[in-house]
Every structure is written in C-alpha cells, then in structure tokens.
Amino acid sequence: MKVAFVITPNMLATSMSNAYELLFAANQRIRTINRANRPVTSTPSTKVKQLELVKVAVELKRTNLASGLSLLPDKLIGDDLYDMIYLPALWRNPRPLIQRNKTLIDWLRRQYEHGAIINSTGTGVCFVAESGILDDKPATTHWYYFEQFAKDYPKVHLKRQHFITVAGRIYCAASINALTDMTLHHVHRYFGREVSDHLARHFSHEVRQPFDQLSFTEEDNTNHPDEAILQAQLWIQNHLQQNAISIEKLASLFGMSTRNFSRRFKVATDMTPKQYLQARRIEVAQDLLQSTSLSIKEIAYRVGYLDVSYFTRLFRKLSGVTPKDHRKSVRAKLYSSG
Numbered sequence: 001m002k003v004a005f006v007i008t009p010n011m012l013a014t015s016m017s018n019a020y021e022l023l024f025a026a027n028q029r030i031r032t033i034n035r036a037n038r039p040v041t042s043t044p045s046t047k048v049k050q051l052e053l054v055k056v057a058v059e060l061k062r063t064n065l066a067s068g069l070s071l072l073p074d075k076l077i078g079d080d081l082y083d084m085i086y087l088p089a090l091w092r093n094p095r096p097l098i099q100r101n102k103t104l105i106d107w108l109r110r111q112y113e114h115g116a117i118i119n120s121t122g123t124g125v126c127f128v129a130e131s132g133i134l135d136d137k138p139a140t141t142h143w144y145y146f147e148q149f150a151k152d153y154p155k156v157h158l159k160r161q162h163f164i165t166v167a168g169r170i171y172c173a174a175s176i177n178a179l180t181d182m183t184l185h186h187v188h189r190y191f192g193r194e195v196s197d198h199l200a201r202h203f204s205h206e207v208r209q210p211f212d213q214l215s216f217t218e219e220d221n222t223n224h225p226d227e228a229i230l231q232a233q234l235w236i237q238n239h240l241q242q243n244a245i246s247i248e249k250l251a252s253l254f255g256m257s258t259r260n261f262s263r264r265f266k267v268a269t270d271m272t273p274k275q276y277l278q279a280r281r282i283e284v285a286q287d288l289l290q291s292t293s294l295s296i297k298e299i300a301y302r303v304g305y306l307d308v309s310y311f312t313r314l315f316r317k318l319s320g321v322t323p324k325d326h327r328k329s330v331r332a333k334l335y336s337s338g
Helices: 014-035 095-099 102-113 122-131 143-152 176-191 193-203 227-238 247-253 258-269 273-291 296-302 308-319 323-337
Strands: 002-006 052-057 084-087 117-121 164-167 170-173 215-217
Touching (some): 002 014, 014 052, 014 084, 014 193, 084 102, 084 122, 095 122, 102 117, 102 122, 102 273, 117 122, 117 176, 122 143, 122 170, 164 176, 170 176, 176 193, 176 227, 227 258, 247 258, 247 273, 273 308, 296 308, 308 323
Parallel strands (some): 002 052, 002 084, 084 117, 164 215
C-alpha cells in the first residue's frame, strides 16, 4: 500500500508529520511482529506488508515553511498512483494557495478516480473541495473557516459539529488531534487492533473517544466488532479494480473456510460478501459518473468489470437506473443547484 504525503508552501508541518510518524511506527511494529514469525491479531496468517511512505510535491525542491522548518519531497507528483493520500492543513487564509495550485488539484482528482483514499486536515480540506470530489458529500474543516468554507463550497455538506467526516474514500479531520484519531483508525483497519492499540498507548496517552463516536459517516456497516471482517472490508475497498475477487480467495486470505467467512460477514454487515463487493463497486461507479467524464466502459473497468453489459445490468438492478441515465440525472441536479 503506497501512501503519499503532500508537501506545499504555507503548510502546517504537524499536519503531515503527525500521520507520517504514526504510520512509520506502525511499519516498525509490523517489522517486529514479522521477525517473530507470528500472525498479527485479526489479520491473515501470512506476514503483513509494510506501508510505503512517500513525500510528494509539485516541485522537487526544499519547501521553507513560515515556522522556520523546511521539508524536502521524495518525488514529484506525476503519473504514479497511490492507495492513500494525506493533504496538509495550511496557515491562515488557504484560498490564495488553493487557487494557484491547479496542478495539485488535477492530480488529486485523478488519484481519487483511480481509487485512492483521500485524507485532509483543517483548511487542507479546501484542496479536496476545490477538486469537486466533495460535492454533495459531508466534510468538516477548521472551525475558524466554517463560514468562508460554506460560502466558497456551497455544494459540500459542512458538518460543523463533527471533528471527522467520512464519505466513502474521503476522510476530513478538523484538527491535528482528529487527524491522530483518523490515522489510528486507518492503522486499525489495515494492521488490526493489536498494532493500533500499541500506537495509541505510545502516541496518545489520554483516553480518546472511539472513532465512530467522533465521526460522521455515510456508511453504516463498518461499526461492528468483528475485526477480521473489518480487515476484509478494507481489503475489498482497496482492490475493487481486480476482476477476479472470489469469496473462496477472500476466505482463504483471512484464514477461514468459505462457509465461516460468509456467515461472519453476513452477521457483521447484514450483507453477503458478494453483495458488499457489488455495492461498493456501484458506489464508486456512481461517484465516477458524477465527477468525471470517463466513458461507461472505462468506469466499468475501473471498478472491476470487464463485461460492460453485465456492469450495466447490475448497476440498474442496484440503483434503479442505467449508468447513462444516472449520469444525466446527477449532472442535471448539480447544474440546476448552481
């Protein structure tokens, strides 16, 4: 899993370093567990792969920050695709930097279209809103910029009472503390509770509220206690583009029989694994139909379907309309609301 941390001028360094060091520590913990040749609690029995952490920027040069710190990226933003992206918070008024960062905005939109999980903190949420992928979705930001954010991005559903919002693959944190909770949530989902609890003890000594109590989320089938199934859900969400995802493969990956895996999945999510996979794929397809100009064939391919006719039939079965009609409908609503 490749994770990109965006470096920009005028950024708040802790909005990057906080998450970076948490994920770096998670990698170290996994390295220790793998050396001991034992499985991580609630994860597949095979060794867990570490995250690849990459610092990226529009220019391959050192960025000097207002605080006196300076940051050097590892790579330029470019054609590389990432599984997860972190966008930093910005000092003071974010609008000037947002408005002159079209290259970064376009790159962010393309990463999202290819399946990346997007994380942003405070005023860094403006990068996501500016790209258009937050339209008609919930978001939060730094409390000081609530009014300006609502004015600049009227199509975004601003949740002023929540420190974290989740809309599919888009996560917004209102503060650095919320960013910590959000990143620990990702660690929990990717590495399991053993690793996330270890990090929480070392990085966050105070008692914290559970993630699902802090956040506003559009999904209602991840708030369950079965960690193995949570891991399976995350795996599915990160591999939607793969055409051949079988229940037998998933069950084997998570060390269960097909029958036991299907039973536990149904109990935890109220959906069969196949239903969950189809629902997530159609949700991503709906978002791509609204936010991109990709052809229906290309969208079908990006969510794991090589047969466009089958994709169209499934889309109509689950949403009630064809992909073409869905695109017409949502775009008509967007334009009429302006």
